[in-house]
Amino acid sequence: xxxxxxxxxxxxxxxxxxxxxxxxxxxxxxxxxxxxxxxxxxxxxxxxxxxxxxxxxxxxxxxxxxxxxxxxxxxxxxxxxxxxxxxxxxxxxxxxxxxxxxxxxxxxxxxxxxxxxxxxxxxxxxxxxxxxxxxxxxxxxxxxxxxxxxxxxxxxxxxxxxxxxxxxxxxxxxxxxxxxxxxxxxxxxxxxxxxxxxxxxxxxxxxxxxxxxxxxxxxxx
Amino acid sequence: xxxxxxxxxxxxxxxxxxxxxxxxxxxxxxxxxxxxxxxxxxxxxxxxxxxxxxxxxxxxxxxxxxxxxxxxxxxxxxxxxxxxxxxxxxxxxxxxxxxxxxxxxxxxxxxxxxxxxxxxxxxxxxxxxxxxxxxxxxxxxxxxxxxxxxxxxxxxxxxxxxxxxxxxxxxxxxxxxxxxxxxxxxxxxxxxxxxxxxxxxxxxxxxxxxxxxxxxxxxxxxxxxxxxxxxxxxxxxxxxxxxxxxxxxxxxxxxxxxxxxxxxxxxxxxxxxxxxxxxxxxxxxxxxxxxxxxxxxxxxxxxxxxxxxxxxxxxxxxxxxxxxxxxxxxxxxxxxxxxxxxxxxxxxxxxxxxxxxxxxxxxxx
Ligand code: HEM
Ligand code: SF4
Numbered sequence: 001x002x003x004x005x006x007x008x009x010x011x012x013x014x015x016x017x018x019x020x021x022x023x024x025x026x027x028x029x030x031x032x033x034x035x036x037x038x039x040x041x042x043x044x045x046x047x048x049x050x051x052x053x054x055x056x057x058x059x060x061x062x063x064x065x066x067x068x069x070x071x072x073x074x075x076x077x078x079x080x081x082x083x084x085x086x087x088x089x090x091x092x093x094x095x096x097x098x099x100x101x102x103x104x105x106x107x108x109x110x111x112x113x114x115x116x117x118x119x120x121x122x123x124x125x126x127x128x129x130x131x132x133x134x135x136x137x138x139x140x141x142x143x144x145x146x147x148x149x150x151x152x153x154x155x156x157x158x159x160x161x162x163x164x165x166x167x168x169x170x171x172x173x174x175x176x177x178x179x180x181x182x183x184x185x186x187x188x189x190x191x192x193x194x195x196x197x198x199x200x201x202x203x204x205x206x207x208x209x210x211x212x213x214x215x216x217x218x219x220x221x
Numbered sequence: 222x223x224x225x226x227x228x229x230x231x232x233x234x235x236x237x238x239x240x241x242x243x244x245x246x247x248x249x250x251x252x253x254x255x256x257x258x259x260x261x262x263x264x265x266x267x268x269x270x271x272x273x274x275x276x277x278x279x280x281x282x283x284x285x286x287x288x289x290x291x292x293x294x295x296x297x298x299x300x301x302x303x304x305x306x307x308x309x310x311x312x313x314x315x316x317x318x319x320x321x322x323x324x325x326x327x328x329x330x331x332x333x334x335x336x337x338x339x340x341x342x343x344x345x346x347x348x349x350x351x352x353x354x355x356x357x358x359x360x361x362x363x364x365x366x367x368x369x370x371x372x373x374x375x376x377x378x379x380x381x382x383x384x385x386x387x388x389x390x391x392x393x394x395x396x397x398x399x400x401x402x403x404x405x406x407x408x409x410x411x412x413x414x415x416x417x418x419x420x421x422x423x424x425x426x427x428x429x430x431x432x433x434x435x436x437x438x439x440x441x442x443x444x445x446x447x448x449x450x451x452x453x454x455x456x457x458x459x460x461x462x463x464x465x466x467x468x469x470x471x472x473x474x475x476x477x478x479x480x481x482x483x484x485x486x487x488x489x490x491x492x493x494x495x496x497x498x499x500x501x502x503x504x505x506x507x508x509x510x511x512x513x514x515x516x517x518x519x520x521x522x523x524x525x526x527x528x529x530x531x532x533x534x535x536x537x538x539x540x541x542x543x544x545x546x547x548x549x550x551x552x553x554x555x556x557x558x559x560x561x562x563x564x565x566x567x568x569x570x571x572x573x574x575x576x577x578x579x580x581x582x583x584x585x586x
Contacts, residue, residue, distance in 0.1 A: 160446065177543070195571065
């Protein structure tokens with residue numbers, strides 16, 4: 001029998017970063033969708049400046065997302081064991097690989113419930129690794145797009161190399177398409193969180209608010 | 222151009238211009254414009270005028286490979302020739318396949334003479350892409366492939382100016398699936414200074430300015446990562462566009478001929494590629510500065526960007542189609558499909574999982 005306790009899994013900075021990322025991604029998606037397809041008609045309002053504001057908000061939230069990504073990586077180095085970057089690479093250590101098999105079984109209906117984990121389970125870790133990389137891509141491609149306004153400027157000297165890999169058309173296409181990846185992620189993320197709450201009763205639903213999960217304090221993951 | 226040796230080579234540039242009704246004053250005025258295009262001080266004009274009229278100026282040869290002659294057309298223009306055209310005509314007397322009077326062996330001989338006499342000194346202007354598949358047999362001039370001709374002509378030049386998007390990046394011929402293996406000059410020729418003046422076609426003002434810069438300083442002007450001179454490709458169309466205020470304001474043309482179109486609003490929603498394109502069209506414009514596409518009411522098509530044909534089309538959509546999905550599949554379709562699949566997927570999974578949990582018997586632990 002496992003000993004079940006409420007354990008502080010997500011430290012304060014992790015929770016803050018989680019929610020600033022949430023705010024920036026949602027805000028970036030709304031303003032980004034507007035930039036892609038300016039659906040508000042301002043024909044009769046000469047003072048509207050809608051696109052100007054949409055872009056200003058998009059860029060400001062872009063900074064926020066960049067800080068979030070940098071902050072998360074930093075906390076992945078100095079934070080507690082659940083926050084460590086190693087968790088994002090479950091295939092690199094035995095418990096991780098074991099857990100991956102277990103969670104795949106759970107999602108493919110081969111077993112009703114997964115074994116309890118405290119931090120992210122292995123599959124969730126992989127999902128967060130992917131979405132994290134896409135965030136990095138969005139930050140890099142976003143700042144690269146931004147830097148085009150002044151190719152002689154600092155931003156371009158930092159991000160202009162992107163155009164050595166991808167030309168303008170495809171960079172924008174990828175930046176736009178990533179928005180849908182975030183939307184799909186959002187749906188599966190909420191579902192997986194809810195399901196794990198129901199199937200495992202581990203309190204994952206509240207954990208990003210209060211930091212606590214229920215589980216075996218000796219659990220490796 | 223009809224090349225009459227006796228007149229063309231003996232007359233000085235000034236005499237030549239004079240004979241075409243361009244005074245020294247007009248000539249200097251033009252050089253000042255060139256200085257402005259290059260973003261150099263006015264004092265440059267005088268210096269450049271001296272360099273251009275100097276006797277030892279290098280000859281220019283103009284090679285055409287896999288092209289439509291659009292850049293030559295741009296050079297000749299429909300309007301009366303400007304000073305710039307006259308100067309270029311004067312400079313490029315040695316060889317120009319489309320407009321020289323000589324033909325056949327005579328023409329090839331003229332080229333051969335220049336190449337030997339001015340080895341390492343002449344300027345090679347290249348128009349059109351260079352096909353490399355099947356050893357380049359898709360483009361042959363005078364019994365030679367463009368590839369071998371380019372290696373000789375460009376390889377021995379003091380500098381190579383690739384005019385037009387085809388010569389710069391392979392252009393239209395290099396569009397998927399690129400059957401001829403078309404490439405830009407810089408991908409085929411190494412070891413010589415190369416500068417790209419992409420555009421479909423290039424703007425003759427930029428060509429003149431580049432040549433004048435070379436004649437004056439002996440070097441090509443500074444360039445960006447795609448070897449395009451910064452004076453002409455250092456700013457985005459979108460950032461110098463006269464319709465930009467409408468963009469920021471949120472005032473867009475929604476359909477051709479609607480009231481927004483008649484009022485000159487922003488063409489963003491009609492697929493304008495100005496936000497992705499670097500070129501000085503809004504400032505130097507075309508046909509003696511009369512107009513340019515956006516001013517004429519049509520969006521920019523992004524012709525001066527690498528991958529123009531594949532990544533700047535469709536002309537009337539904001540973004541390219543998703544590669545690998547066939548024609549007309551937009552990122553919006555694929556993206557909405559993905560999001561819908563995720564939603565349906567979790568719904569089905571959720572129902573099945575709940576049933577499985579119930580069947581496996583309530584709470585464990
Ligand atoms: C969750 C992350 C993000 C999403 C979903 C997102 C979404 C979008 C979308 C849909 C567009 C319109 C693309 C088009 O149709 O051409 C766009 C444009 C843009 N984004 Fe983002 N973006 C994100 C992050 C960022 C970041 C971090 C930056 C960095 C500052 C950024 C900067 C830009 C810029 C500069 C543009 C072009 C604006 C313009 O054309 O005026 N984005 N974004
Ligand atoms: S017309 Fe094109 S280049 Fe001009 S502001 Fe609109 S989108 Fe930008």
